[in-house]
Amino acid sequence: MRDFVYTSQPQRVVFGAGSLQHLAREIEALGARRALVLSTPEQRGQAERVAAMLGAHAAGIFDRAVMHVPIETAREAREVARKLGADCAVAIGGGSTTGLGKAIALDSGLPILAIPTTYAGSEMTPIYGLTEAGLKKTGKDPRVLPRTVIYDPELSRSLPVGLSVTSGINAIAHAAEGLYAQDSNPVMDLMAQEGIAAIARALPVIRRQPDDIDARADALYGAWLCGTVLGNVGMALHHKLCHTLGGSFNLPHAEVHTVVLPHAIAFNAEAAPRAMALIAKALGAESAPAGLQALARDNGAPVALKDIGMKAEDLDRAADIAVGNPYWNPRPFGPAERDAIRALLQRAFDGDPPR
Numbered sequence: 406m407r408d409f410v411y412t413s414q415p416q417r418v419v420f421g422a423g424s425l426q427h428l429a430r431e432i433e434a435l436g437a438r439r440a441l442v443l444s445t446p447e448q449r450g451q452a453e454r455v456a457a458m459l460g461a462h463a464a465g466i467f468d469r470a471v472m473h474v475p476i477e478t479a480r481e482a483r484e485v486a487r488k489l490g491a492d493c494a495v496a497i498g499g500g501s502t503t504g505l506g507k508a509i510a511l512d513s514g515l516p517i518l519a520i521p522t523t524y525a526g527s528e529m530t531p532i533y534g535l536t537e538a539g540l541k542k543t544g545k546d547p548r549v550l551p552r553t554v555i556y557d558p559e560l561s562r563s564l565p566v567g568l569s570v571t572s573g574i575n576a577i578a579h580a581a582e583g584l585y586a587q588d589s590n591p592v593m594d595l596m597a598q599e600g601i602a603a604i605a606r607a608l609p610v611i612r613r614q615p616d617d618i619d620a621r622a623d624a625l626y627g628a629w630l631c632g633t634v635l636g637n638v639g640m641a642l643h644h645k646l647c648h649t650l651g652g653s654f655n656l657p658h659a660e661v662h663t664v665v666l667p668h669a670i671a672f673n674a675e676a677a678p679r680a681m682a683l684i685a686k687a688l689g690a691e692s693a694p695a696g697l698q699a700l701a702r703d704n705g706a707p708v709a710l711k712d713i714g715m716k717a718e719d720l721d722r723a724a725d726i727a728v729g730n731p732y733w734n735p736r737p738f739g740p741a742e743r744d745a746i747r748a749l750l751q752r753a754f755d756g757d758p759p760r
């Protein structure tokens with residue numbers, strides 16, 4: 406048994422089909438009286454439903470969440486929260502909406518109640534991201550960790566199949582990198598394996614039967630576990646590449662994760678053999694990188710950056726940005742590895758098999 410440090414994070418999770426009904430009780434448990442409800446413009450209907458459930462405890466709705474949290478949107482939402490005298494934020498939606506809640510909490514310390522409707526896992530992490538002048542920066546701060554999370558599988562029934570698959574693989578990425586993280590521990594290893602397995606078995610069912618509530622619950626359970634892993638241990642090469650491609654080239658987050666993951670995992674295969682074996686076992690595959698690409702392809706998800714908006718002429722700049730400020734990784738990828746990272750990006754661009 407290796408040595409480790411494990412810190413549990415203070416969070417309350419309410420899980421189950423129909424659990425949105427407990428919203429008012431949970432707001433009261435937070436001691437809040439004036440909740441600002443957050444959503445994307447398209448999910449405003451959900452935000453209105455939440456505000457109606459809160460009645461007099463709803464301070465208002467801010468419905469302008471967008472991916473990667475542009476600093477301008479964060480400033481606008483902070484100002485609205487301040488003007489309305491909000492004492493908590495309720496974020497209903499995917500990682501973009503949770504991320505906006507985090508941007509408010511970072512500035513004001515307002516508690517967040519998150520109601521995730523995708524599998525991104527942001528609700529379980531103290532990690533925030535902000536995009537300014539074309540560069541995405543991430544940081545960690547305990548103030549942004551949502552205090553309460555309501556996981557209601559009914560709410561993800563309407564998540565389109567394509568997004569369900571890519572979002573599930575976004576969650577798997579957290580667990581896969583957690584298995585070789587520098588600061589991991591046995592509890593996170595268990596969660597990572599269980600999280601990968603839960604999502605891998607849920608996705609084919611969701612593809613065939615999008616409103617299968619048991620499969621939706623399995624996927625959300627997996628997202629919870631994988632998000633918890635991300636919230637407790639460090640991110641590595643894969644997340645760095647995705648933040649570069651998403652933040653600087655505005656590619657869609659979950660799709661980028663889906664395309665890049667097999668290649669980033671292959672890059673680390675020799676440096677992290679134990680993680681490879683555990684990922685493969687959880688997927689029920691012979692090889693971790695090939696199993697991850699098959700999970701995407703077999704469920705109709707993209708496997709090439711060129712198919713999700715990346716331009717060939719931007720690959721050089723992406724490689725430069727990624728190696729310019731690397732995260733810790735079992736196989737280092739600083740400027741000396743620039744050619745290897747550029748080659749990895751080319752394979753991801755073309756949709757080649759990972760190696």
Ligand SMILES: NC(=O)C1=CN([C@@H]2O[C@H](COP(=O)(O)OP(=O)(O)OC[C@H]3O[C@@H](n4cnc5c(N)ncnc54)[C@H](OP(=O)(O)O)[C@@H]3O)[C@@H](O)[C@H]2O)C=CC1
Binds near residue numbers: 532659
């Ligand atoms: N800090 C952290 O720990 C993490 C942060 N993130 C961040 O989260 C963001 C990505 O999150 P992700 O969840 O993938 O993306 P979004 O929150 O942008 O949601 C993706 C899409 O899902 C749609 N959607 C969400 N819920 C429903 C629903 N119930 N029914 C129908 N459609 C729905 C949204 O539609 P519409 O546009 O119509 O609203 C949107 O198009 C990125 O900014 C990423 O950086 C991701 C993981 C972890």
Ligand SMILES: O=C(O)/C=C\C(=O)CC(=O)O
Binds near residue numbers: 527534575644
């Ligand atoms: O890449 C991820 O899925 C994890 C973290 C982030 O996206 C950081 C952020 O909130 O922007």
